[in-house]
Amino acid sequence: MIVPFPPGGVADIAARPIAEAMGRYLKQPIVIENRSGAGGGIGMAAAAKAKPDGYTIMMALSSVVVLPEADVVLKRPPMFKLSQLKPIARFTADPVVLVVPANSPWKDFKQFEAAVKANPGKYTFGSSGNYGTMHVPVEQFKAATQSYMLHIPYTGAGPAVVALMGGQVDMVATGPSTVATNIQAGKLRALAQWGEKRIPTLPNVPTMKELGVPVTYTQWTGIFTPAGTPDAVVAKLREASKFAAADASAVHALESAGTYIQFLDTPEFEKFVQQDAATMAKVVQRIGKVQ
Secondary structure: OEEEEOOOOOOHHHHHHHHHHHHHHHHHOOOOEEEOOOHHHHHHHHHHHOOOOOOOOOEEHHHHHHHHHHHOOOOOOOOHHHEEEEEEEEEEEOOOOOEEOOOOOOOOHHHHHHHHHHHHOOEEEEEOOOOOOOOOHHHHHHHHHOOOOOEOOOOOOHHHHHHHHOOOOEEEOOOHHHHHHHHOOOOOOEEOOOOOEEOOOOOOOEOOOOOOOOOEEEEEEEEEEOOOOHHHHHHHHHHHHHHHHOOOHHHHHHHHEEEOOOOEEEHHHHHHHHHHHHHHHHHHHHHHHHH
């Protein structure tokens, strides 16, 4: 199973318990291979171009629908096309959370927003790479509030959160599972989140919409295989995915990390991917070229 990001990020956190459960169902271990770089594009391209025999699968993030559109906007050769990948199952879908270090001067979102708007370019945010799932929501925030922050891309959420903890960046927007432990330990402070409603694991964190910023963004995880994988193999992976989504140890591992299963089987996930790709294409076109 290719995970196109380093350990410690949302895709990796979801992949490990899911792969272990799927391996038990398939009666053969599934090995995780972290292949990061280019905002996830390197690992995603490797999965898209792999032999379609069922022996290479990928746990992708929602950026899988964004990066091909970013290639169009940047007028660069595509790393991969979405049509090269077959969606199998979605496992999690969480709004990203705006977090700052606990020693930050901002106690709530309004203080943060006021400081950012008053000092264009003074403050920085870390991400998992250009047009990734930690970059796009901040660009949405910047556009909606007419503010400017300096973007510092890393190879994944894990390194970006480490940079935030070390004071190298001022803020990140990331999946709850990558920061829940540090929020509970009082090392990070969550100021807002991009959901339609409050997150069960972070009930005290208001949505951007509640705070007067009309943006939403969901960071989802799902398994894909290379397009052209035989139907019989797809059916087996689909069965294993269903098993993993209901497996007590996998469910517990994800809930302990601060996320929970929001499963979509293949037909629903295929529709969801196409709809999200269309929505995100508009977002990327609105963002335009970014450095």
